[in-house]
Amino acid sequence: MSAPDIILSARQLTKRFSGFTAVNGVDLDVERGTIHALIGPNGAGKTTCFNLLTKFLQPSAGTIKFNGRDITSMAPAAIARLGVVRSFQISAVFPRMSVLENVRIALQRRRGDSFDFWRNQKVLNDYDAEARERIEEVGLTEFISETAGELSYGRKRALEIATTLALEPEMLLLDEPMAGMAQEDVSRISALIRRIAAKRTILMVEHNLSVVADLSDRITVLARGEVLAEGPYETVSKDPRVVEAYIGAGHG
Structure with missing residues (x-):
């Protein structure tokens, strides 16, 4: 079996804010041509991690590579020209x-x-x-x-x-694409994401777990700024640590 074709990778990605570590040593591999979801309870560090990957924040430590090229110190506009575009950033x-x-x-x-x-x-x-x-x-x-x-x-x-x-992105990063939507719109945008993913790689942060289950090829679960679990939804959703993290976090 051939090695997976990784389009975006992060190694030991870390972000500290005046003594508080929001993202701590995250390793992430996104395979080309897949829909990859980044999920986790509130306060897990998803948004910070997403902002690091899209270069809206500069990491305190770690590296980010796109198509094997180090983009860690690049600005959002520069990585957009390479083909990494965050939807709604425009x-x-x-x-x-x-x-x-x-x-x-x-x-x-x-x-x-x-x-x-x-x-x-x-x-x-x-x-x-x-x-x-x-x-x-x-x-x-x-x-x-x-x-x-x-x-x-x-x-x-x-x-x-x-x-x-x-902008002809090779990789599209979606920040909570279903936020604030009625069910009819959720169904329409889900179908749209599946359609556009036929020719592109998608990484999304999403709270709606039924959407994540329906769309994602692979899921990375964050908790307290660290990777708690990774894999297909069927496996990850049954992981006792993931269940505990969601239940323990409540809705706060």
Whole structure:
């Protein structure tokens, strides 16, 4: 059996805040082409770990590699250019602009044209074909002319994912994609994540365990800033330490 193809790896990842260690010696391997979930009770260090991996925080110790390249000291914009993009970090959802215009702006950003609103209409229209592809990919074609601010919450999140896909990420990092969603939207976004994962690697932090069980190929459980367990959901969910960590933590 061949060795797994690891796209993102962290070794001894640690973050200290004035005497408090939020993440302590975390080792993580994300296999290419999978959906990998980072879960844990409140206060487990998930958000801090996620912010370290996406370079919104600089680690106190440890290393992070993407495609074998050390990205530990890189800025978020630099790793985005390499193909590691955190969804919602752009949040290029301009509420008064249409769905098409929002995705078109994200495409301009990727190609280095940024926010050149004064460009002539022909140049802008050149982005339309690809923008329509991204919009179709997230299931928003029928809302293409709608103003972003008038979309439902779940469809706004889908639009945010479309703007992220415009940057052509090889790896997409999703920070609680289901937060605050009604069940109908959860089902829609779950189906969307599965669809876009066909061509990409996804790492997500998610509280909704039924979503994690349904979508994830592999799960890493954090507790008190350390890796408590790792593996497929069926195995991890039956681990007595994981059960105890969730029950012991309560909902606080």
